[in-house]
Every structure is written in C-alpha cells, then in structure tokens.
Amino acid sequence: MSPRGRTGGPRVVRKPRQPLLAPGVTSVDYKDVSLLRQFISDRGKIRSRRVTGLSPQQQRAVTRAVKNAREMALLPYTSVPGGSGRSTPTGGDR
Numbered sequence: 001m002s003p004r005g006r007t008g009g010p011r012v013v014r015k016p017r018q019p020l021l022a023p024g025v026t027s028v029d030y031k032d033v034s035l036l037r038q039f040i041s042d043r044g045k046i047r048s049r050r051v052t053g054l055s056p057q058q059q060r061a062v063t064r065a066v067k068n069a070r071e072m073a074l075l076p077y078t079s080v081p082g083g084s085g086r087s088t089p090t091g092g093d094r
Helices: 033-039 056-071
Strands: none
Touching: 033 056
16 A cells, blocks of 8 residues: 555546636626625635635635625625524513
C-alpha cells in the first residue's frame, strides 16, 4: 500500500469552476442579489472558496458585496427555516 493509502488507477483532475466568468457577469455588485445568493448557504452563511471555486481576489469581492447587501437589507443575515428558531413560545401566560 502506498504511504497515503491511495491505490493505483487514474487520477481524477477536476477543472476549476469559475462562476464569476458566466455570461452576463461583468463584476460583483452588492445590488445583484441573484448572483450573491449562489455564494450563500441556506442558513445565510457565505460559502468558502473550496466550495465555490473562486480565486482569493474574487472571494474577497463576493464577501464584501454580501456584507454590503446585508447592511442594505437586500440579503438576510440569517435565514432559519421554520420561523424564529425557538423551541418554546415566549411571552403570554406561563
């Protein structure tokens, strides 16, 4: 067995994705909510470079744009499915 535990066979080389080179995308803008939603998880977190396939410079631009869009209330800070995320109701009679 090889030192890394890898068996023989062809090595799979994946072509890096470039989502910002898609047709119609000229730059990253905080007002382009549909583009920014591609880089946000269903919980509202910004996806990592490893997941999105962006370069470091592109990732910084996307992060800056997402934070701007959140500040302008174009994107939510968090999005918890099912309401407020609390298991018990608050207020009212106890």
